[in-house]
Amino acid sequence: MSAAATPAPGTFAFLWESLLPVGRDPRTGGYRRFSWTPADLDCRAWFEAAARHRQLRLDPDRNGNLWAWWDVPVAGEAGRAGGVFPPSRRSAGGSGGSSPRASSAGEAGRAIATGSHLDSVPDGGAYDGPLGVVSAFAAIDELRAEGFTPARPIAVAAFAEEEGARFGVACLGSRLLTGAIDPDRARALEDGDGITLAAAMQAAGQDPGPIGRDEDLIGRLGCYVELHIEQGRALADLDAAVGIAEGIWPHGRWRLDFAGQADHAGTAALAGRRDPMIPYAATVLAARQAAVERGARATIGKVTAEPGAANAVCSAVRAWLDVRAPDGPTLEAMVDQILAVAGQESDANRVGLTARQESFSPEVEFDLPLADRLAAALAARGIEAPSLPTGAGHDAGVLAARLPTAMLFVRNPTGVSHSPAEHAGDADCTAGVTALAAVLRDLAG
């Protein structure tokens, strides 16, 4: 999204551009919005300001996820879009901790939730996550501008640690909310500096004590529709601005520790070496080969060598293997094949190998009736939105275990993602907001 002139407050462009500088690394142009860091706290402050500006009720949950509620107006207030909410509703706004079930939930039905996340991978792009949050606020603006009054509450969410970039578990906020991860395990997760999630939350002023499954909040949600930039080129190839997700490939992350012995690069005879770099390299190529054979994905994008001297055989290599496939059995076969090569090559080099699954997300089929309803709502507005599978994990995939979920994708012409080069055009971003507004109008009307 780019704009020559300064955009007006309350517009998509204003929202978008006010978030752009937060956590951007000036050297690379990429984002480093890691959860519970100063950049993340700035993102949270931005979310709160956007919600307050719209007089949405702020109600962060106890897992570090942010929620902004457009409650159903009480009798006599219908049509007062953007108006003041009754004191009983506003009292919970902005406070942390558990949130009492809104009194209107029973009357008006469960909420239509939308949103995405604000955290990033290292040197990530501007769109992955934030586009869904900004579009949610902008869609509410669009609905209010046309005088729409929701018959069911609409909630905008920003989930914590979706990328897992700091603590290694993707979708951590939604996993905690739905009970998909044990709170004790989550509290003990460590970042690269050995700081636990519990310590990081505490330092950021969020009590890590009450994290974990939140049935009260889940019970208030009727469905979740996440808008996200597409992370491949399918929409570009189909010449469509927006699409609807079919499902998410099963995917997982494995940490591989190759343990050898440091030695002198000049004097240690090859036969006597226990060089962990050799089985590591063989594993990289085996992963690529396994993915090529099955039309799937396998990637090693993070590796460290210890002690890391240019003139020494390293003592240890630690790598993270990311594998995704169209279905579970294919994924399992790939992982078996890759780890078999890693094991054989480690044995051949007298190197120890430990492979540990750090995260796993089974295949997600998004709710078909909900997807059909999205397609119909879009078609009614003249928007054609093809269906797409995706290899990327999302909070929508985690929430799918507990409530109907759906996703809207916005075209990404180059298909590049998790990179500063990730991009969506202004017109496609606007089309995304229009599509999300159409969906919310249909679901909450």
Next chain:
Amino acid sequence: MSAAATPAPGTFAFLWESLLPVGRDPRTGGYRRFSWTPADLDCRAWFEAAARHRQLRLDPDRNGNLWAWWDVPVAGEAGRAGGVFPPSRRSAGGSGGSSPRASSAGEAGRAIATGSHLDSVPDGGAYDGPLGVVSAFAAIDELRAEGFTPARPIAVAAFAEEEGARFGVACLGSRLLTGAIDPDRARALEDGDGITLAAAMQAAGQDPGPIGRDEDLIGRLGCYVELHIEQGRALADLDAAVGIAEGIWPHGRWRLDFAGQADHAGTAALAGRRDPMIPYAATVLAARQAAVERGARATIGKVTAEPGAANAVCSAVRAWLDVRAPDGPTLEAMVDQILAVAGQESDANRVGLTARQESFSPEVEFDLPLADRLAAALAARGIEAPSLPTGAGHDAGVLAARLPTAMLFVRNPTGVSHSPAEHAGDADCTAGVTALAAVLRDLAG
């Protein structure tokens, strides 16, 4: 070297153990003595204390190398081992900057220099470097204890940045001294944090302005004999405590930059990826293969991946390739072969490749008459010292371009080097001191 009881001052064990704690990482037991860091300054203070204790004249050169001189006593002082030097000699002690040629140099001939270095690779062992410096002081103690008076000066050196662990150029101190590296290039060398050598020296209180070739100092040196722990298992296999170096294999270091494009590990189709990890892995295996084919060495022990996210294709991989071979043409052929694979695989993956030679040391043949004289001096004391080639670079190899040099190796039973597991037994360390004392007695007598 281990000792149950506290060793007495002035003994090898005391010297050795007083240096042991400096710069040791308590987590790994390895050393992190990087030049011009606090650990390095502690090593320098240790050297100065050891020299002062022996009333050796301290005269650091302008390239950051430390020198402690046992000058030839003036008439009437012969035999006063450990005695006080005349004020005119002592005036230069401990001060930096250029050093006036000692007035005795002309009369007594050029000096017999010995020593080694105190810096380490990351997580290096205790012996690589320090054993030569400690043994030099201990050999002087042994000579003095028997009432030896040198007819030529004896100098103990500790060369700066021998490992190149901080600024990437091995033997930096001896290269500067002999003019083998341009001072401007040296000043601009950067460490991993972007700190230049010039800034690091300045911060440590050493003026980087006058670094560079020092003909005055070289002119005062007659030869250099470096004692060093062996970095392979040759002496263990030959059942000998000490050996004499034949020569140093030619060796060099190349920095490889693979530049691709960051992308999403789940959504980016394999065909569209520009993943630098793939050609990197192929290069690791090609390097091993090239070394196997030629009975040589090729190692990648240092690698970084940017941005280093577990769920993203990385945008760049930077690696350091270390290659060593018995002769220059073999080394050249190996590097050509490895870089050819790196280039082909980079092209196939649409990845950019830059290969830059960071350092190169041609083959060194140590001075044969000097080696023969060492062998004869040792044989006269009943010490059998076989001749060995080595794949490791040393300051002795750099100095060999300007003066006769030789090396003594001390047995390393496991052959492990550049690792905390590096070790020499107490008896072998003592044998090394005895051998070095025999050599100094012969050369300076």
